[in-house]
Amino acid sequence: MKINGVSYRSVWLDREDGWSVRIFDQTRLPWEVAPLRLSTWREAAHAIRTMQVRGAPLIGAVAAYGVALAMREDPSQLDEVLREMAETRPTAINLRWALERQKSRLHNLPPAERAEAAYAEAAEIADDDAETCRRIGENGLPLLEEIAARKGKVNVLTHCNAGWLATVDWGTALAPIYMAHDKGLDVHVWVDETRPRNQGAALTAFELGAHGVKHTVVSDNAGGHLMQHGEVDIVLVGTDRVTRTGDVANKIGTYLKALAARDNGVPFWVALPHSTLDMTVRDGVAEIPIEERSGTEVTDVTGRTADGRVETVRVAAEGSEAANPAFDVTPARLVTGLITERGRCAANEAALLDLYPEKG
Numbered sequence: 001m002k003i004n005g006v007s008y009r010s011v012w013l014d015r016e017d018g019w020s021v022r023i024f025d026q027t028r029l030p031w032e033v034a035p036l037r038l039s040t041w042r043e044a045a046h047a048i049r050t051m052q053v054r055g056a057p058l059i060g061a062v063a064a065y066g067v068a069l070a071m072r073e074d075p076s077q078l079d080e081v082l083r084e085m086a087e088t089r090p091t092a093i094n095l096r097w098a099l100e101r102q103k104s105r106l107h108n109l110p111p112a113e114r115a116e117a118a119y120a121e122a123a124e125i126a127d128d129d130a131e132t133c134r135r136i137g138e139n140g141l142p143l144l145e146e147i148a149a150r151k152g153k154v155n156v157l158t159h160c161n162a163g164w165l166a167t168v169d170w171g172t173a174l175a176p177i178y179m180a181h182d183k184g185l186d187v188h189v190w191v192d193e194t195r196p197r198n199q200g201a202a203l204t205a206f207e208l209g210a211h212g213v214k215h216t217v218v219s220d221n222a223g224g225h226l227m228q229h230g231e232v233d234i235v236l237v238g239t240d241r242v243t244r245t246g247d248v249a250n251k252i253g254t255y256l257k258a259l260a261a262r263d264n265g266v267p268f269w270v271a272l273p274h275s276t277l278d279m280t281v282r283d284g285v286a287e288i289p290i291e292e293r294s295g296t297e298v299t300d301v302t303g304r305t306a307d308g309r310v311e312t313v314r315v316a317a318e319g320s321e322a323a324n325p326a327f328d329v330t331p332a333r334l335v336t337g338l339i340t341e342r343g344r345c346a347a348n349e350a351a352l353l354d355l356y357p358e359k360g
C-alpha cells in the first residue's frame with residue numbers, strides 16, 4: 001500500500017544489506033512514519049512483544065523473519081528461538097503457524113544450510129500473506145458492491161486495525177474496502193477508536209486517510225447507537241484466531257459489536273487468511289488463550305501534544321486497579337459469514353471444511 005505515493009509493505013528486507021528486516025514502529029504511528037531496523041532475533045521478538053508490530057498475520061511474518069535472523073547469527077539455536085518466539089504473544093495463532101512452518105523447513109537441514117532456507121521460508125510467508133489478503137479483498141468486495149447497488153453508498157463499521165499494517169499488505173477486513181474505494185464506490189468507514197491501545201484511531205484512521213477513504217473515528221461505545229439509527233450497513237472485522245466451529249477471537253470489544261449487530265439486523269462479517277484458522281480448537285470461549293496486558297494501558301493514554309511531543313498521561317483515578325484482557329471471542333452464531341482467500345462461507349465446521357478440506 002502507499003504512503004505519500006510510495007509503496008510499502010509492513011515488513012521487508014533491508015534493500016542495502018539484504019539481510020536485516022525493516023518494519024514501521026507501530027507504537028510511533030501515526031505521529032512518526034519511520035522504518036525501524038531489526039538486526040537480531042531478539043529485536044524481532046521484542047518488536048512483537050511490545051507491539052511495534054502487531055496484527056495476527058504480521059506477527060507471523062515478523063516471527064518468521066526473526067527465525068531467519070537467528071539462523072544467520074547461530075543456526076544451532078533453532079529450538080530455543082522457536083520456543084521463545086512462540087511466547088511473545090499468546091492469542092494470534094498465526095505466530096504458531098509461522099513458527100511451525102520454519103520448524104518443518106529447517107529442523108532436518110544441516111546447520112550451515114539453515115539461514116538461507118529460513119530467509120526463503122520467511123519471504124514465502126510474506127508473499128503468501130500479501131497475495132492471500134489481496135484475494136480476501138476480491139472475495140469481500142461483492143458484499144460492498146451489493147450494498148452500494150441498493151443504497152448508492154456503503155457505511156462500514158470496523159474495530160481495531162485489520163488493514164495493511166496488521167498484515168504484510170492490503171489487510172484483511174480493510175482489503176475489500178480499499179478495493180471498493182478504488183473501484184469508485186462511495187464507501188465510508190466508522191472506525192472504532194479501539195481502547196485501550198487505540199489501534200483504530202491511530203492505525204486504521206491513518207491507513208484509510210493515506211488511501212483517501214472517507215472515515216470517521218468513533219468511541220468504542222458508539223457502534224450500537226449508530227446501528228440503531230441505520231448508520232451502519234455492515235460490520236467488517238479481522239481476527240486473531242478462528243476455531244474449527246467458526247468462533248472468532250479478535251480485539252477486545254468485537255463481541256459487543258457482534259451483539260449489537262445481531263440486535264439491529266446488521267450483517268457481521270469476519271475476514272481471515274488460512275493462517276488464522278485453528279482447527280485444533282472447537283470452543284473458542286473456553287479454549288483460546290486471551291492475552292492479559294498491563295493495566296496501565298487502561299489507566300493511561302498516549303497522544304501527541306499541540307507542540308509535537310508524544311506523551312502518556314493517566315486518565316484513571318489514582319490508586320484504582322485496572323484489568324486489561326486484550327481479546328474476546330465472538331461465538332459463531334453471531335457471525336454472518338467468513339471472508340477468506342478461497343471465498344466466503346458460513347461460520348461453521350462443515351463450511352470451513354468445504355473450503356479447506358486439507359485441514360480436516
Ligand SMILES: CSC[C@@H](O)[C@@H](O)C(=O)COP(=O)(O)O
Binds near residue numbers: 237
Ligand atoms: C488482520 S488483523 C486481525 C486482528 O489481528 C486485529 O483485528 C487485532 O485484533 C490485532 O490486535 P493487536 O493486539 O493489535 O495485535
